[in-house]
Amino acid sequence: MYVIVGLGNPGNKYERTRHNVGFIAIDLIAAKHGIKVNKLKFKAxxxxxxxxxxxxxxxKPQTFMNLSGESLREICKFYKVKNEEIFVLYDDIDLDVGRLRIRKKGSSGTHNGMKSIIYSLGFDDFPRFRIGVSKPQNGQDLASFVLSKFRDDEIKDISRAIDSSVEAVEVAIKEGIEKSMNLFNI
Structure with missing residues (x-):
């Protein structure tokens, strides 16, 4: 069994924001495979x-981004999944809008949701699908930037990256993470 986690913040005011690309990807996977993501369990x-x-x-953790690990810890404890069967999809400010970077393991970088997950699980060797949302410009505050919506000129690129993340997850499940990395690290 694979646990596929998309990071984001719950609530209408956060929909379609940079910080919620993980939620958007989960919604696309769900729609494509006829899965209803509507049960509230494990704080998600x-x-x-x-x-x-x-x-x-x-x-889709409902704990807000900075406490995402609480939800995932409960899920992993209940389902007893292997590290390599945990996929986390999330926004990354260190990648330009439209870029996708897949890694088998790694640090949290500057991402508080990933910091929470790594701290809560006690390990960092699980695949992650980092979706580029770019860095703030002109001294903009990081928090307000990641909670902002994409500009019109970014919609095509971010849509492509999110679509690619969905395909990358499918390839990783069917053919392995290495194959996914080779095909989708753009």
Whole structure:
């Protein structure tokens, strides 16, 4: 079983923001594979289904970004999944809008949601799908930047990156993370 976690913040005011690209990706995976992500369990909205022949649990933590690890810790404890079967999709300010970077393991960088997950799980060797949202410009505050919506001129690139993240997850499940990295690290 794979646990596929998209990071974001709950609530209408955060929809379609840079910080919620993980939630957007989970919604696309759910729609594509007919999975309803509507059960509130483990401090998250979850939905079970299949991608190919593999069972998956789609997860949107409802703890707000900085406490995402609380939700994932409960899920991992309950389902006893292997590290390599935990996929986390999230925004990355160190990548330009439209870039996708897949890694098998690594640090949290500057991302508080990832810091929470690594701290709560006690390990960092799980695949992550980093979706580029760019850095703030002209001295803009980081928090207000990641909570802002994409500019019109960025919509095409971010849509492409999110679509690619969905395909990358599918390839990683069906053919392995190495294959996904080779095809989708752009």
């Amino acid at each position: 909205l979850v939905g079970e289904g299949f991608i190919g022949n593999e069972k998956v649990l789609l997860v």
